Amino acid sequence: MKHARNAGPDLAFRLAQRLVTAVADDMSTTQRVGAGAVAALVAISPFGAWSEVEAQADPLTTGTPVEVGPFEVTVEKAATADELGHLVPQDGNHMLAVVADVTNTGDVPEYGVTLSKAIPAPQNAGIVPEEPLEDLGADAATGDAAAPGDDAGSSAEPSASPSPSAPEEPKLPSATIINIEDGTSISILNPGVTHRVALIWEQSGTWTGTELPLEVVELEWVEEDPLGLDDGHWFANEIAFQGQIPVKPATPEASADERGPSTEVEQQ
Amino acid sequence: MRHGRRRITWKGTALVVGAVTAGCALVTFLPQDDAVDAPFIVEGGVGQQLDLTYAELTVTEVRVADVLTSPAEAAAAAGTFLVVDATWRATQGETTFSGAEVTDAQGRRFWPSTRGGCSTSASAQPGYAWRTTYCFDVPRDALAGATVRLARGDQTEEHGGQRRDAVAVVDLGITASEADALWEAEETVSPEAPGYPPVSAGGSEG
Secondary structure, eight states, X not given: OOOGGGHHHHHHHHHHHHHHHHHHHTSOHHHHHHHHHHXXXXXXXXXXXXXXXXXXXXXXXXXOEEEETXXXXXXXXXXXXXXXXXXXXXXXXXXXXXXXXXXEOSSSOEEHHHHHHHSOOOTTSOBOOOOOHHHHHHHHHHOOOOOTTSOHHHHTOOSSOSSSSOOOOOOOOOOEEEETTTOOBOOEEOBTOEEEEEEEEEEOTTOOOSEEEEEEEEEEEESOOTTSSOOSEEEEEEEEEEEEEEEEOOOTTOOHHHHHHHHHHHHO | OOOSOOOOOHHHHHHHHXXXXXXXXXXXXXXXXXXXXXXXXXXEETTOEEEXXXXXXXXXXXXXXXXXXXXXXXXXXXXXXXXXXXXXXESSSOEEEOEEEEEOTTOOEEOBOOGGGOOSOEEEOBTOEEEEEEEEEEOGGGSTTOEEEEXXXXXXXXXXGGTTSEEEEEEOOOOHHHHHHXXXXXXXXXXXXXXXXXXXXXXXXO
């Protein structure tokens, strides 16, 4: 016996079939092919058929300035250090710094957070991911700590997943932005001033690469955000520049306590 | 007495469409925001006391520094630090003064830094004078003709916190020739921590 609840989809299908049959009966073969093509195009529209093909990122090299959103960024070098001032890694890890000259080319101040959106943590470079919030609770309860020496891929496994679904990709942290000259944190970048900064992440000690896959993301100004309440902000869009930046390794004799963060990065 | 549906006439339709169009045009093209949102600007110079209704404000001194020092840290300017000393006296109630911004002759805007022991805001009890120091990292070409804008509302969101409120705009009095000399000078400034001003600056009145 057919249940009444199942009659709905069948009815809709039969109606659609009759409609298509009624329309198609009066068409020539050419018209049918044309109508089918139009229907197919309409059907694939919601799945990004008309989206622009992803643009190829331009090369990123040291010493060459690139324009991204309100900033002109010139990456100078990348270096690692055992510790940088108050930034101390977990045992076995080290700090990774990308040194760059950054100028706000606009007319209004920009937040340092916006710069860290433009230069996200490098992928597949052993950057220690953020610890998920649910893990913090689990750690507090069990006394466990995240494995500090693990690579990005392995240490990111959530120890306590709230759902049985597959674990999400670990979220890499935003860079800590330090003024090279004095080691102070920079939260505001005023127009027309060139800051020599270090963007710093904690990196796994197991990473053995010699070149850093660095990406610079295009920033798009959102005047009015129809989907949220946050009007007037920079949106991190597609990757605009990418390149391999040589990494100068940490020197064992380097001591941040003696020289401070700026001089240590400078000496790499 | 007539019963039944009213007829939709061309004349009635034109009247409705015309009224809607006129309303949209008024809302779109009249400078409504400026009239409703504009703050009340109180202009002055260095050393001049300004009455903002909710507070009295005096910019007492303007300096330039390459380096700021505090017990916690030393901060080096990427451009140069424009150091603005100000004294607030709240007149109505405990007030937080969140707005501090420098505007240069080109219209560029600069926000203060917390580096080197500087303040980005101040909070004062009524009747007491309260001294604070703002430091703005600016490029060389921003010095001449610069003004500082101070208020209780903050300057983010296009001065959204300052709508329909009194705002002080103080000419820092830096000429083009002075700007060159200030830029070349190598000065180190140690900003005083926020607090009551000394007796010589009117602190005893509070």
